[in-house]
Amino acid sequence: xxxxxxxxxxxxxxxxxxxxxxxICGQDAVYIWHKETDLAxxxxxxxxxxxxxxxxxxxxxxxxxxxxxxxVAAYSxxxxxxxxxxxxxxxxxxxxxxxxxxxxxxxLQYRCQWTYLKTENNTTPFTHKCKKGQVLKIPISHxxxxxxxxxxxxxxLEDGGRVAxxxxxxxxxxxxxxxxxxxLNNIAGIVNxxxxxxGMMPHxxxxxxxxxxxxxxxxxxxxxxxGI
Amino acid sequence: xxxxxxxxxxxxxxxxxxxxxxxxxxREPTEVELGMFGSLWSEHCGYxxxxxxxKLFPTSGRYVLIKPGEENAGVxxxxxxxxxxxxxxxxxxxxxxxxxxxxxxxxxxxxxxxFTMGLRPIALxxxxxxxxxxxxxxxxxxxxxxxxxxxxxxxxxxADVCGEIYFDKxxxxxxxxxxxxxxxxxxxxxxxxxxxxxxxxxxLVGADTxxxxxxxxxxxxSRTFEEQRELRSAxxxxxxxxxxxxxxxxxxxxxxxxxxxxxxxxxxGLTSAAIEAxxxxxxxxxxxxxxxxxxxxxxxxxxxxxxxSQERMVVIVKKGYEDRVKGLFDRWGLHSDxxxxxxxxxMATIRDGGQVVAHAPVKYLNTPPAYRFRPKRPxxxxxxxxxxxxxxxxxxxxxxxRALLRLLGxxxxxxxxxxxxxxxxxxxxxxxxxxxxxxxxVLRIQETDRAYTLVTDGNGRYCYVNPWIGGVIAVAxxxxxxxxTGARPMAIxxxxxxxxxxxxxxxxxxxxxxxxxxxxxxKLRTPVVSGNVSLYNETRxxxxxxxxxxxxxxxxRDVKCHCTAGFKSEGDAVFxxxxxxxxxxxxxxxxLELVHGQVRGSLSIxxxxxxxxxxxxxRAIGRGLLRSAHDCSDGGLAVALAESCIIADxxxxxxxxxxxxxxxxxxxxxxxxxxxxxxPGAVRRLEEMAFKHGVPVTRLxxxxxxxxxxxxxxxxxxxxxxxxxxxxx
Numbered sequence: 001x002x003x004x005x006x007x008x009x010x011x012x013x014x015x016x017x018x019x020x021x022x023x024i025c026g027q028d029a030v031y032i033w034h035k036e037t038d039l040a041x042x043x044x045x046x047x048x049x050x051x052x053x054x055x056x057x058x059x060x061x062x063x064x065x066x067x068x069x070x071x072v073a074a075y076s077x078x079x080x081x082x083x084x085x086x087x088x089x090x091x092x093x094x095x096x097x098x099x100x101x102x103x104x105x106x107x108l109q110y111r112c113q114w115t116y117l118k119t120e121n122n123t124t125p126f127t128h129k130c131k132k133g134q135v136l137k138i139p140i141s142h143x144x145x146x147x148x149x150x151x152x153x154x155x156x157l158e159d160g161g162r163v164a165x166x167x168x169x170x171x172x173x174x175x176x177x178x179x180x181x182x183x184l185n186n187i188a189g190i191v192n193x194x195x196x197x198x199g200m201m202p203h204x205x206x207x208x209x210x211x212x213x214x215x216x217x218x219x220x221x222x223x224x225x226x227g228i
Numbered sequence: 229x230x231x232x233x234x235x236x237x238x239x240x241x242x243x244x245x246x247x248x249x250x251x252x253x254x255r256e257p258t259e260v261e262l263g264m265f266g267s268l269w270s271e272h273c274g275y276x277x278x279x280x281x282x283k284l285f286p287t288s289g290r291y292v293l294i295k296p297g298e299e300n301a302g303v304x305x306x307x308x309x310x311x312x313x314x315x316x317x318x319x320x321x322x323x324x325x326x327x328x329x330x331x332x333x334x335x336x337x338x339x340x341x342x343f344t345m346g347l348r349p350i351a352l353x354x355x356x357x358x359x360x361x362x363x364x365x366x367x368x369x370x371x372x373x374x375x376x377x378x379x380x381x382x383x384x385x386x387a388d389v390c391g392e393i394y395f396d397k398x399x400x401x402x403x404x405x406x407x408x409x410x411x412x413x414x415x416x417x418x419x420x421x422x423x424x425x426x427x428x429x430x431x432l433v434g435a436d437t438x439x440x441x442x443x444x445x446x447x448x449x450s451r452t453f454e455e456q457r458e459l460r461s462a463x464x465x466x467x468x469x470x471x472x473x474x475x476x477x478x479x480x481x482x483x484x485x486x487x488x489x490x491x492x493x494x495x496x497g498l499t500s501a502a503i504e505a506x507x508x509x510x511x512x513x514x515x516x517x518x519x520x521x522x523x524x525x526x527x528x529x530x531x532x533x534x535x536x537s538q539e540r541m542v543v544i545v546k547k548g549y550e551d552r553v554k555g556l557f558d559r560w561g562l563h564s565d566x567x568x569x570x571x572x573x574x575m576a577t578i579r580d581g582g583q584v585v586a587h588a589p590v591k592y593l594n595t596p597p598a599y600r601f602r603p604k605r606p607x608x609x610x611x612x613x614x615x616x617x618x619x620x621x622x623x624x625x626x627x628x629x630r631a632l633l634r635l636l637g638x639x640x641x642x643x644x645x646x647x648x649x650x651x652x653x654x655x656x657x658x659x660x661x662x663x664x665x666x667x668x669x670v671l672r673i674q675e676t677d678r679a680y681t682l683v684t685d686g687n688g689r690y691c692y693v694n695p696w697i698g699g700v701i702a703v704a705x706x707x708x709x710x711x712x713t714g715a716r717p718m719a720i721x722x723x724x725x726x727x728x729x730x731x732x733x734x735x736x737x738x739x740x741x742x743x744x745x746x747x748x749x750x751k752l753r754t755p756v757v758s759g760n761v762s763l764y765n766e767t768r769x770x771x772x773x774x775x776x777x778x779x780x781x782x783x784x785r786d787v788k789c790h791c792t793a794g795f796k797s798e799g800d801a802v803f804x805x806x807x808x809x810x811x812x813x814x815x816x817x818x819x820l821e822l823v824h825g826q827v828r829g830s831l832s833i834x835x836x837x838x839x840x841x842x843x844x845x846x847r848a849i850g851r852g853l854l855r856s857a858h859d860c861s862d863g864g865l866a867v868a869l870a871e872s873c874i875i876a877d878x879x880x881x882x883x884x885x886x887x888x889x890x891x892x893x894x895x896x897x898x899x900x901x902x903x904x905x906x907x908p909g910a911v912r913r914l915e916e917m918a919f920k921h922g923v924p925v926t927r928l929x930x931x932x933x934x935x936x937x938x939x940x941x942x943x944x945x946x947x948x949x950x951x952x953x954x955x956x957x
Contacts, residue, residue: 009472009473009561010383010472012385012472013385015657016655016656019657020657051383051468051469051472053469054468054469054470055469056469109378109649109650110379110382110650110652112382112649112654113649139654141382141652141655203654205657206657208657209657211787211788212654212659212660213660213662
């Protein structure tokens with residue numbers, strides 16, 4: 001299969017995503033420059049981490065207006081898989097492809113650390129290879145990762161099983177201490193109503209090899225690959 | 229009309245230097261020329277006080293491709309056609325005046341030095357010094373500096389993989405912010421910073437030019453802060469997004485063959501970028517400042533030539549390729565403008581439209597005077613090196629636990645996690661050993677089996693008490709940290725932070741430190757490939773500790789055979805490699821300062837023993853023999869052992885060798901030692917190997933349980949040690 005990796009001028013996880021899906025998982029991958037609009041031939045679109053257009057304004061607020069995002073929206077409406085990681089998650093929220101926003105971390109500091117994600121829904125195209133409740137060791141790296149939405153939206157997400165991942169302990173307990181940024185309900189990743197768009201703050205592309213400390217991120221790529 | 233006293237003071241040139249300029253030119257310099265001379269002859273650009281000393285460093289070796297001073301950074305060959313370029317640089321003075329932007333632009337500047345050479349920047353490190361955090365202003369400075377490093381570096385997508393932070397009151401009025409960047413690439417992609425080929429075009433790319441950072445080189449970096457002047461405008465403001473665009477665009481450009489040279493605008497802005505490039509290319513240049521895009525109206529040619537606006541690059545474009553180069557930058561959304569051309573007359577001609585505002589030989593401009601110095605051993609050193617043991621009460625066995633907790637929680641020893649978790653240390657998918665896990669960062673080299681290591685080290689207190697031995701130890705400790713990961717040390721970069729060079733005692737400190745570092749570099753075979761000098765680090769006449777900082781790169785042949793600092797498994801045997809320390813090892817230790825409030829005593833190191841230890845560590849780790857390795861440094865043996873437990877959340881039970889004083893046995897900082905753990909079955913092999921290398925081995929105890937037990941001395945839960953260690957900042 002072929003992954004399409006969207007590159008904004010300030011994106012920096014593009015090469016890591018490429019490396020993990022191509023060199024580790026053995027799949028084709030192409031970069032899609034933000035001024036391009038052609039997603040033909042891509043079986044899954046990745047919006048990687050970074051600072052899209054500098055993000056001096058709200059993160060992702062400018063990226064949503066880029067030419068490629070119209071195509072990503074149309075692509076997702078066809079029910080095809082789109083995964084937004086970190087800045088990609090922020091962009092998906094700004095583009096209204098996912099509900100809610102990513103606010104500044106509660107402690108107002110950047111955080112780069114390992115997190116333990118409890119898989120809350122293992123029926124999505126991105127998680128169906130996970131066991132129910134499986135804990136994945138995947139790192140975060142962000143300043144604006146505190147997921148927030150109004151009560152109604154949170155209820156809708158929770159009731160609809162749309163919370164894909166929650167920050168927890170290595171044993172899978174959901175505790176306040178395990179929440180690295182103050183996200184509501186420890187939310188680390190959510191899917192849209194159709195289940196084909198995933199946004200997550202942690203970086204699966206950084207945890208695909210044991211030598212780097214974890215290969216748990218692979219299970220997300222493998223789920224996508226198996227579903228195509 | 230000769231320049232006024234005020235004019236010369238503004239650019240930190242002496243009357244004598246001015247007279248040299250007049251006699252070389254055969255006339256009074258114009259205002260623009262004077263400004264250009266002032267910056268290029270500043271300590272920051274011209275190294276006029278340090279050049280003669282820097283010659284003492286060994287700079288060649290089997291791995292060295294590009295030596296100090298030849299290009300923006302030194303380069304070493306790591307095999308398979310791959311090269312690593314790295315350099316450390318200070319941004320001390322700007323960071324004191326405006327900590328966030330000062331530190332941020334420090335990162336920006338050092339990153340530009342690396343990608344200017346055609347290498348992709350992939351790792352950052354930083355070495356920081358502040359005054360005690362009990363003073364809110366120091367806390368503010370640290371918060372700003374760390375925020376600035378994070379804010380800028382994280383946006384670029386370069387992993388910030390290691391660093392060090394120390395606190396002492398001597399840094400209260402003058403924090404140190406030294407930033408290191410490392411880049412990797414292929415030998416054939418190396419790009420030079422030179423302007424050559426008559427008729428080739430000079431292009432300015434990136435940010436527009438503003439009034440920020442005027443006199444950064446001459447005013448900030450080349451004098452002390454005695455005068456209470458408003459210097460904030462001399463600090464630049466960074467735009468990391470622009471820098472990210474420049475990285476990608478310039479790396480693409482260096483692979484096209486359309487350019488002859490690339491140079492960043494750092495200290496002294498367009499002046500130093502253009503003049504240094506022309507000098508390296510034995511060329512002249514003709515620049516029209518009217519063609520330089522500005523941020524604001526009304527800027528004079530003087531301001532344009534001296535602005536230190538960030539994120540600007542000078543590109544020397546082959547004639548006929550200018551449209552292609554412009555097209556490439558356009559695609560990245562970057563402005564690029566042709567501002568002049570390379571000439572064959574050896575003159576720097578600066579115009580403002582039709583009017584020539586400067587016309588001076590490039591060679592004159594770029595040949596600052598080199599001062600001879602008269603180092604004088606300060607009388608107070610003798611007194612400082614004595615230690616009256618009778619006046620220092622040894623500790624009772626029952627007090628050792630409390631002392632250990634106190635040391636573990638000391639800012640100079642405790643966990644730096646509150647800082648490094650603000651830096652993205654994993655981007656790039658190379659980080660094998662993360663901050664806090666090992667003695668040095670280990671990064672794999674993609675598509676090979678190999679890895680390189682990076683570490684920064686420096687101990688100002690040691691250098692204050694004994695500048696020569698302190699200099700030796702700065703290099704030795706970096707190499708020991710490197711060896712504790714299993715890597716062979718390859719080369720170093722250094723940042724020399726000292727006080728006012730016009731003082732004899734400061735020059736003595738500098739001379740001795742450099743002598744010591746050079747001696748260690750020779751012995752440990754780690755030539756100096758790049759570096760930076762930061763002088764005038766003092767406030768109100770009080771100099772900082774002499775603080776040379778070493779950044780070292782090492783190589784691991786097989787990434788799978790590397791080592792970290794934490795113990796691994798229950799039942800593993802724990803050994804001390806290296807000789808037992810004596811009472812003198814209390815001298816200038818962290819313990820002595822923390823508990824007895826004294827910074828004094830002697831220092832010693834045996835470089836032969838040091839080298840043997842490294843060889844043993846590298847061999848034993850390379851053969852997969854060691855489960856963990858951690859060097860004994862600040863806080864001595866007891867702290868090293870405790871850290872190996874804390875990192876791994878596992879206990880230890882054993883005995884420490886005590887030959888004299890108890891405090892010295894636990895917390896003395898004898899050099900050339902490491903704590904290692906191995907599986908019980910491998911003990912004999914380790915002992916044999918150590919014997920062959922002539923390294924003493926002492927069995928200390930065994931890994932296991934959840935308590936840290938030093939028999940007859942202390943028995944504490946590891947959780948309690950961890951609590952103290954984790955909350956020191």
